[in-house]
Amino acid sequence: MRHSLRALALSFVVIAGSAFGQFTETEGNDSKAAANVFTGLSAGSTITGNSTSATTVGLDYFRLTMATAAPGIYKNRMTLTTSGTAGHTGTLRGLTQTGGVINAGTDATLQTSSTVTTPPRYNQWYSFGLGEELFYRVTGAAATTADYVATMSTSMVTPVNLGTFAPGAFTFSTLGRTTVDTEIALYDSSFAPVPGFWSDDEPSPGTSFQSVMSGTLTPGTYYLAVGSFNMANNNSNPVTDRSQASSVADFGGWIMSSSTSITATDWDFGITDINGTTEFSALKTEQYEIYWGELEVVPEPGSMIALGAGLAALAARRRRKAA
Known part of the structure; x- marks a missing residue:
């Protein structure tokens, strides 16, 4: 048995957003089907909106498509901030699965932002520069009367x-x-x-x-x-x-x-x-x-040597036939 130990050694490079967009929520975007559609997001892009509840009109859905980038592994964050009372929640949305079969048309919570992270209230996903698409949702509470701003940041993973x-x-x-x-x-x-x-x-x-x-x-x-x-x-x-x-x-x-x-x-x-x-x-x-x-x-x-020998033998046979 071959047995060795190698340690974790990840590095991150912050990617500056030279061309990013600012987007504004419009009602009623209260479901996946009615989501605001924003495209070309990259590091520095922002979404500004308002939500004062976690139900009905307080549900702000966004269908986001990211800008393409050089192939690689990227760590992306969408961080919620506000000038008023903090209390907004971001979620990454998805689909349910039953018995290994994906249920089309469903709406499931994949990830919920947290107040214990640093910074608080961010969602995170990894992508590959392929212009990924995802559903993102923001909700609020009675006290969150001021607008929220969701800001995207991106780091490259080695x-x-x-x-x-x-x-x-x-x-x-x-x-x-x-x-x-x-x-x-x-x-x-x-x-x-x-x-x-x-x-x-x-x-x-x-x-x-x-x-x-x-x-x-x-x-x-x-x-x-x-x-x-x-x-x-x-x-x-x-x-x-x-x-x-x-x-x-x-x-x-x-x-x-x-x-x-x-x-x-x-x-x-x-x-x-x-x-x-x-x-x-x-x-x-x-x-x-x-x-x-x-x-x-x-x-x-060994397999490369065998392959090389096989190719050499084939070439020799062809030369003999040609002669």
Whole structure:
């Protein structure tokens, strides 16, 4: 068994918004169907609105499309502020899922802003520069008579280098490495989810809330996402997953975690290929965080030699036939 330990080492680069938009809420935007549609959001974009309740006309829905950017992993925040009494709440919206089937036309809360975060009252998601689309909602209370302003900020995430692995059978697992309710997902070099590589709870007959996902990977670059329950993109849970009821996003191109806990939250995991298992250490340090790792799947040296020999033999046969 190959056994090593590599630590979490994420870095963030703040992206300045050189061309951003200011948007203003208009009533009645009280549902997904009636949401205000705003496009081209980027770092520095703002949404100004007013809400004095958490029901009916107090529900301010927005369908947001972000500006495209260079391919990469981006951490995005929408932070609520006001010049008056604080008390607004932001949520990222999604769809329900039943038995692994996404329920179209539904409205589910994916993530709720919190007063215990720093700064308070922000929502956070990760994207890939693909011009992601999402539903965002703001509500208020009787005392929140002053306008709110939701301001977008963006940081670029540098994934942890997890090393190189051999193509073939893979298993990614947090089982036996943490007591946290984890979720894990895998993305390819184009930042598209790899089919079947998502795990909320380990497959039956297991009973833990840790994550195990297995399958076959071909040569290429992959990105591993590790987070706490509930993590969501726009895909349903695979049939192998024991959990089949978590809410999902309406659209692709982004992923988020709803977890506000940071106390004793470790996300240690292992990656197993044909050569054995490599152990990794990961630690959650902020609310809504997702850990990102990058791995390369490359052919084994022996297989490259065999491939080269095969190509040489084929060329020799062709030369003999030509002669």
